Structure formats: structure tokens, C-alpha cells
Amino acid sequence: MKILHISDVHSVINPKLNSYLDGNKIDLIIVSGDVTNFGPSEFALDFLNELREKNINVIAIPGNCDIPEAVSAIEDSDAIYAHNKIIKFRDLIIYGFGGSNPTPFDTPLEFDEDTLYKQINSLINRDSVDISDSFADESLSQLTKNCTKILLTHAPPHGGEADLIPGGAHVGSTAIEKIINEKDFDLNLCGHIHEAVSISKIANTIVSNPGNLESNHGVLIEVNKDEILNIEIVDL
Numbered sequence: 001m002k003i004l005h006i007s008d009v010h011s012v013i014n015p016k017l018n019s020y021l022d023g024n025k026i027d028l029i030i031v032s033g034d035v036t037n038f039g040p041s042e043f044a045l046d047f048l049n050e051l052r053e054k055n056i057n058v059i060a061i062p063g064n065c066d067i068p069e070a071v072s073a074i075e076d077s078d079a080i081y082a083h084n085k086i087i088k089f090r091d092l093i094i095y096g097f098g099g100s101n102p103t104p105f106d107t108p109l110e111f112d113e114d115t116l117y118k119q120i121n122s123l124i125n126r127d128s129v130d131i132s133d134s135f136a137d138e139s140l141s142q143l144t145k146n147c148t149k150i151l152l153t154h155a156p157p158h159g160g161e162a163d164l165i166p167g168g169a170h171v172g173s174t175a176i177e178k179i180i181n182e183k184d185f186d187l188n189l190c191g192h193i194h195e196a197v198s199i200s201k202i203a204n205t206i207v208s209n210p211g212n213l214e215s216n217h218g219v220l221i222e223v224n225k226d227e228i229l230n231i232e233i234v235d236l
Contacts, residue, residue, distance in 0.1 A: 001092075001222070002026050003027065003221040003223065004029050004234075005032065006030070006219075007031065007033060007063075007154070007209070007210050007211070007212070007213065009035050009047060010037040010065065011039070012214045013047070016236040027056070028090075029056055029058045030094075031061070031079070032060075032063070032153065032190055033062055034064065035048065035062065036065065038108070039067050039069060041073040044070045044073040045074075048074065052077075052078040058080065059080045059094065059096070060079040060082065061081075061082050061098035061152055062074055062083055062098040063109065063154040063191065063192065064109045064154060064155075065109075066109055068108065082094055082096030082098075083097060083099075084096065084098075085130040086140070088129045089133050091146075091223055092223070093148070093150065094150045095150065095185075096152040097116075097119060097120050098154050099111055099155070100154050100173070101116060101155050101173040113174050117175035120151075120179050121179065124179070145226070146225050148223045149184065149226075150186065150188070151179065151183075152188075152189050153188065153190045154191055154192050155172060155176055155190060156176070156191070156207065157172050157176040157190070158172035159202070160198075160200045160207055161196060161209075162207045162209035165193060172190075176188070177202065180202050180205045180207075181203050185205045187205065187208060188202070188207045189219075193209065194215065197209060197217050198233075199219065199231055208221070216236045217233055218233075218236055219232070219234070220232055
């Protein structure tokens with residue numbers, strides 16, 4: 001299965017994304033937040049629905065810059081809304097949580113680190129999926145043995161390449177870093193820090209940040225059951 005990971009659309013249409021999707025076989029697009037730039041909510045609905053019209057599955061979470069109306073639009077779109085949900089999709093088990101740790105800008109969807117940790121930890125400790133593409137009889141623990149486990153967040157973990165700003169500071173979430181060090185994820189798909197386009201690793205987890213979509217980057221991931229066959233930054 002081929003996955004295109006994008007993030008931080010910020011209400012900007014990038015024609016290169018459409019060209020890339022028209023020229024490459026993609027099974028799933030994962031959008032890790034900031035679909036809009038403080039609205040408009042209609043953009044979120046239109047953007048996600050137009051991706052879905054290409055007969056490509058789409059999974060999305062909101063980011064810190066998505067106002068409540070935009071969050072509702074993401075949820076109402078034809079994409080699978082993954083915020084605070086466990087999604088089983090083919091060979092993937094996705095634990096989704098949007099928004100970010102606190103920023104200097106007091107944006108609409110921020111959580112303090114303690115709340116982030118408690119909310120994500122509570123999500124991980126659930127014993128069943130919220131949305132499944134199949135009628136699976138196995139327990140969640142059984143399902144994860146045969147699937148790639150993804151932590152889908154908007155904020156990156158603190159301390160790696162995915163949260164590094166040009167001044168050299170790390171501005172990612174300490175809560176997400178702690179979760180990654182405590183739990184066993186194959187991938188953390190994040191965004192938020194536009195300049196930190198990277199594929200890196202924290203503990204045993206590969207961390208993917210494609211940066212903002214307007215800069216013409218995505219991350220292409222190929223998986224087969226619980227094996228990551230390839231992961232690379234691609235130019236759109």
C-alpha cells in the first residue's frame with residue numbers, strides 16, 4: 001500500500017499536488033493538520049472532498065490553526081476524521097490526535113503538555129477501534145500484530161529533526177516525545193513546523209514531517225502489513 005503524507009495546507013491550493021496524484025498510484029492520503037489558515041471552513045470541505053473524488057482514500061486530523069468551524073468541516077467531509085480516534089485501514093492501525101502543544105500565538109486548537117499526554121495515552125489504551133474498513137473479529141492487540149502502527153499527530157515530538165526551527169530551538173511536544181518513548185509505534189506522522197521537512201527517528205519510531213504543502217513536499221510511504229518497505233521525501 002502506498003501512502004502520501006502531507007500537512008499544513010493552510011487554505012492554499014497547490015496544483016502540483018493534483019499533478020502528482022494524477023501521475024502516481026496512491027492508495028491513501030494522510031493529512032496531518034492545518035488544513036485551513038484560521039478558516040474558511042468551506043476550504044476544508046472542498047479540499048478534502050476533491051481529493052476523495054480522485055478515488056483515493058483520505059484520512060485527516062485538524063491542526064492548531066483550524067478554527068472550530070473548520071474542524072467540523074473536516075469531520076463532515078468525505079475524508080475519514082481521525083482526531084481522538086483509532087482507525088483500522090487495511091494494513092494500518094492509526095491513533096490520531098490533532099492540535100498542538102502551546103505556541104506563542106494562542107491559536108485555536110492548543111493543548112497544554114499534560115493534557116496532550118493524558119488524552120493521547122487514554123486513546124492508546126482503548127481496547128477497540130473507532131472506525132474499521134472491515135469486520136474484524138480480532139481484538140485490537142491481535143490486529144496490531146499484523147499492521148503498521150501509526151501515531152498521527154499535528155505537533156511533532158520534541159527533540160528530533162521534525163521540530164527544529166531555523167534558530168536551532170526544538171519546539172515540539174514533550175508529551176508526544178514521551179508517548180513515543182513509552183509506546184511501540186512504527187511511524188509518527190506529524191507536521192506543524194514548516195521548515196523541518198524530515199524523516200528521522202526517535203527511539204524505534206520513524207518520524208515524518210513533510211512541511212507545509214505550499215513548499216511542494218510530501219512523504220511517500222509504502223507498507224505491507226507490519227513492514228515499512230520504503231519511506232522517502234518526494235517533490236510534488
